[in-house]
Amino acid sequence: MSSHRCNAFDDICNQNIEKNLRMNSIAEDSDDEYVSEEDVVTPWDVTSKSAKGIDYDKLIVRFGCSKINDDLISRIEALTQRKAHHLLRRGVFFSHRDFNELLNCYEKKQPFFLYTGRGPSSTSLHCGHLIPFIFTKWLQETFNVPLVIQLTDDEKYLWRDISFEDVRRATYENAKDIIACGFDVKKTFMFSDFAFLGQCPQFYQNVVRIQKNVTFNQVKGIFGFGDSDCIGKIAFPAVQAAPCFSSSFPFIFDSNQKVPCLIPCAIDQDPYFRMTRDVAPKMHFPKPSLIFSIFFPALQGAQTKMSASDPNSSIFLTDSPNQIKNKINKYAFSGGGSTIEEHRAKGGNCDVDISFQYLRFFMEDDERLEQIRKDYTRGELLTGHLKKELIEVLQKLVGEHQERRKQITDEMVAEFMKPRRLEI
Amino acid sequence: MSSHRCNAFDDICNQNIEKNLRMNSIAEDSDDEYVSEEDVVTPWDVTSKSAKGIDYDKLIVRFGCSKINDDLISRIEALTQRKAHHLLRRGVFFSHRDFNELLNCYEKKQPFFLYTGRGPSSTSLHCGHLIPFIFTKWLQETFNVPLVIQLTDDEKYLWRDISFEDVRRATYENAKDIIACGFDVKKTFMFSDFAFLGQCPQFYQNVVRIQKNVTFNQVKGIFGFGDSDCIGKIAFPAVQAAPCFSSSFPFIFDSNQKVPCLIPCAIDQDPYFRMTRDVAPKMHFPKPSLIFSIFFPALQGAQTKMSASDPNSSIFLTDSPNQIKNKINKYAFSGGGSTIEEHRAKGGNCDVDISFQYLRFFMEDDERLEQIRKDYTRGELLTGHLKKELIEVLQKLVGEHQERRKQITDEMVAEFMKPRRLEI
Numbered sequence: 001m002s003s004h005r006c007n008a009f010d011d012i013c014n015q016n017i018e019k020n021l022r023m024n025s026i027a028e029d030s031d032d033e034y035v036s037e038e039d040v041v042t043p044w045d046v047t048s049k050s051a052k053g054i055d056y057d058k059l060i061v062r063f064g065c066s067k068i069n070d071d072l073i074s075r076i077e078a079l080t081q082r083k084a085h086h087l088l089r090r091g092v093f094f095s096h097r098d099f100n101e102l103l104n105c106y107e108k109k110q111p112f113f114l115y116t117g118r119g120p121s122s123t124s125l126h127c128g129h130l131i132p133f134i135f136t137k138w139l140q141e142t143f144n145v146p147l148v149i150q151l152t153d154d155e156k157y158l159w160r161d162i163s164f165e166d167v168r169r170a171t172y173e174n175a176k177d178i179i180a181c182g183f184d185v186k187k188t189f190m191f192s193d194f195a196f197l198g199q200c201p202q203f204y205q206n207v208v209r210i211q212k213n214v215t216f217n218q219v220k221g222i223f224g225f226g227d228s229d230c231i232g233k234i235a236f237p238a239v240q241a242a243p244c245f246s247s248s249f250p251f252i253f254d255s256n257q258k259v260p261c262l263i264p265c266a267i268d269q270d271p272y273f274r275m276t277r278d279v280a281p282k283m284h285f286p287k288p289s290l291i292f293s294i295f296f297p298a299l300q301g302a303q304t305k306m307s308a309s310d311p312n313s314s315i316f317l318t319d320s321p322n323q324i325k326n327k328i329n330k331y332a333f334s335g336g337g338s339t340i341e342e343h344r345a346k347g348g349n350c351d352v353d354i355s356f357q358y359l360r361f362f363m364e365d366d367e368r369l370e371q372i373r374k375d376y377t378r379g380e381l382l383t384g385h386l387k388k389e390l391i392e393v394l395q396k397l398v399g400e401h402q403e404r405r406k407q408i409t410d411e412m413v414a415e416f417m418k419p420r421r422l423e424i
Numbered sequence: 425m426s427s428h429r430c431n432a433f434d435d436i437c438n439q440n441i442e443k444n445l446r447m448n449s450i451a452e453d454s455d456d457e458y459v460s461e462e463d464v465v466t467p468w469d470v471t472s473k474s475a476k477g478i479d480y481d482k483l484i485v486r487f488g489c490s491k492i493n494d495d496l497i498s499r500i501e502a503l504t505q506r507k508a509h510h511l512l513r514r515g516v517f518f519s520h521r522d523f524n525e526l527l528n529c530y531e532k533k534q535p536f537f538l539y540t541g542r543g544p545s546s547t548s549l550h551c552g553h554l555i556p557f558i559f560t561k562w563l564q565e566t567f568n569v570p571l572v573i574q575l576t577d578d579e580k581y582l583w584r585d586i587s588f589e590d591v592r593r594a595t596y597e598n599a600k601d602i603i604a605c606g607f608d609v610k611k612t613f614m615f616s617d618f619a620f621l622g623q624c625p626q627f628y629q630n631v632v633r634i635q636k637n638v639t640f641n642q643v644k645g646i647f648g649f650g651d652s653d654c655i656g657k658i659a660f661p662a663v664q665a666a667p668c669f670s671s672s673f674p675f676i677f678d679s680n681q682k683v684p685c686l687i688p689c690a691i692d693q694d695p696y697f698r699m700t701r702d703v704a705p706k707m708h709f710p711k712p713s714l715i716f717s718i719f720f721p722a723l724q725g726a727q728t729k730m731s732a733s734d735p736n737s738s739i740f741l742t743d744s745p746n747q748i749k750n751k752i753n754k755y756a757f758s759g760g761g762s763t764i765e766e767h768r769a770k771g772g773n774c775d776v777d778i779s780f781q782y783l784r785f786f787m788e789d790d791e792r793l794e795q796i797r798k799d800y801t802r803g804e805l806l807t808g809h810l811k812k813e814l815i816e817v818l819q820k821l822v823g824e825h826q827e828r829r830k831q832i833t834d835e836m837v838a839e840f841m842k843p844r845r846l847e848i
Binding site for chain 2: 154157158164193194195196197198199200201202203204205208209211212213214215216217219220225226227228229230231232234235237238
């Protein structure tokens with residue numbers, strides 16, 4: 001699983017994507033009207049030719065999921081007696097499937113659990129990778145529910161030209177970064193597939209149950225797999241689907257419970273869970289609910305790709321304050337005028353300005369952000385000043401993450417990854 | 425895995441078998457000259473239109489394996505200082521791949537291990553199911569090597585319309601029957617996939633390593649899978665391949681050892697191991713060696729199918745002495761003359777006579793068997809007498825098996841299935 005844009009940027013993928021989109025086969029999602037759109041969104045590739053990036057409204061229609069509207073946000077706030085997270089209010093988490101079902105559970109004091117994950121990358125995480133984890137942490141704290149985090153080391157091994165040892169090392173380093181986001185070990189179980197599939201028979205049993213209910217034709221339609229793909233890729237979607245079912249974690253959930261699941265993730269992961277939602281009734285389990293984020297853009301602009309091989313395409317969690325400053329000043333795509341005079345006269349375009357977009361993700365102060373938006377749009381705030389704001393926010397974010405990560409010991413990783421009952 | 429003819433008879437299979445045979449794609453085995461033959465041999469179907477059953481000489485050429493000849497048998501006897509088992513001397517185990525490699529190991533006092541298995545069936549085992557286990561026990565005692573026995577409950581669940589609970593129950597009952605064959609618990613590890621894939625991470629890791637090295641095109645060619653097959657079937661061959669690699673059992677073998685493997689099985693299982701032998705060099709492991717048996721015929725004759733739903737198609741291990749007697753008298757296909765006069769005049773045909781064929785499998789006394797063959801062929805021995813010989817042999821075999829099986833406790837099953845170091 002790639003919780004955010006990582007898979008889309010990191011992976012080598014020979015899929016015929018146009019064909020893939022055309023073949024989205026599970027009934028609830030297909031909509032032939034939109035198949036000729038230029039945006040490509042799969043777990044392994046996200047591409048848009050527009051300077052504004054992906055057209056998310058069209059994507060919602062094409063995937064058949066729902067938009068998060070003000071009513072839903074108000075309901076969340078009313079039920080939890082907390083202000084909605086800024087990632088929700090600002091439309092970073094913008095779409096969902098059956099989120100209201102989970103709120104119904106919460107209202108009736110019935111249990112549910114959170115499931116998110118990541119496909120471990122061998123390079124350091126970038127700040128966009130934090131988004132699903134920041135939001136998941138907020139969900140966990142707000143709803144006080146168990147959380148399982150899957151590290152799909154098997155997926156990375158299957159899709160990339162990487163040794164088994166390297167993928168295991170990356171998994172361990174990624175685990176430390178995720179723990180450094182501040183999850184509560186008492187309520188959180190993290191696992192890697194390569195380890196957990198030797199720890200819990202019920203997990204493999206659910207993988208096989210899912211695999212019995214999905215044909216090659218279906219994964220061909222959903223994921224674009226072809227005859228020359230290895231059988232590991234063809235089998236893998238069931239491994240990402242299995243954590244949706246609470247019986248995969250018998251040490252957390254009683255066997256007579258069928259606890260519903262909410263998955264926060266970037267929308268490129270939807271194909272996995274469309275498949276899972278199709279299978280769930282055959283497994284006599286509730287369909288997982290989902291809440292989807294938009295993609296985190298590259299410094300160079302929303303239509304370019306972040307690349308693990310290009311350290312200048314994003315801010316990494318290992319970057320020094322100086323590297324952060326230099327990268328943003330040098331590479332962050334500006335929506336401002338080409339000269340100060342033009343900027344003062346015509347104003348800046350926040351929709352394409354990467355510094356403003358990054359602030360939308362990371363600046364917590366709503367009023368300040370709104371002020372920046374107005375001032376920049378009117379041309380009163382210059383690009384240099386906008387970048388200065390972002391540099392300060394990211395230097396703080398990354399610096400604090402580095403401090404927390406230093407405290408993560410091997411013992412803490414082992415504790416998070418130990419199958420055990422959670423304290424909920 | 426079906427060690428004997430069980431899969432071929434038990435399973436519902438919609439494969440296009442002719443196409444399957446035509447597509448055997450791994451280079452070492454294909455031989456276009458023979459693809460138009462009538463015999464069908466796959467892990468899920470064995471069919472011959474000849475009264476004599478499968479033409480094994482042609483099958484050897486088509487599969488690209490080797491015939492077991494007198495030289496090989498002499499070498500085994502010379503190396504082990506034991507007379508070869510009657511199943512070897514009588515051509516029941518008739519073919520092999522690289523068996524000489526294993527003998528070279530043994531000669532140099534280098535280790536190897538045995539691997540066999542069974543796809544658990546919900547009905548009782550029949551006496552033919554004992555053949556691979558009787559022979560494997562002899563191999564283990566003769567060469568004094570560790571043995572792993574795989575029960576492919578996942579395979580049965582994927583291929584058949586059976587509930588998860590029923591396949592687990594069948595696995596447990598089958599395990600007891602296998603243990604009752606007399607294996608030494610100190611040297612034998614038995615496991616079911618549904619349990620072991622939650623006990624040993626290295627096993628799943630090897631499954632994924634194999635799956636990375638096999639494409640859908642390859643399993644399509646080898647097994648005849650199609651687009652409408654579930655992804656569980658497509659993934660499964662890697663689960664049957666994984667036990668060939670000693671690193672799948674880190675509790676038995678040191679991680680720095682790459683211990684070669686010998687697999688006794690019926691020849692319908694060859695496709696799995698052709699695939700495995702193709703993958704082995706990419707895994708930096710020795711190719712498994714194999715020793716193949718012919719199929720155990722149905723009572724009604726070598727060209728008919730044994731069917732789990734027809735209790736009269738074979739002698740089951742739960743049959744009473746009287747059931748054994750009545751089934752053989754009533755159903756065992758006779759190669760004798762249609763009248764006593766004709767039989768006395770023309771003699772009987774041992775090649776198609778099921779009673780004689782069963783004696784070939786189960787009568788240990790060579791001289792007596794040879795005398796029976798001569799007398800029956802000459803017409804001196806009548807079918808009734810031949811059947812009487814077989815009834816006695818099978819009543820003893822089944823009766824003794826039932827006695828031993830009664831002694832098998834839950835604790836003994838647990839001990840066989842516990843991952844542990846073996847005493848070799």
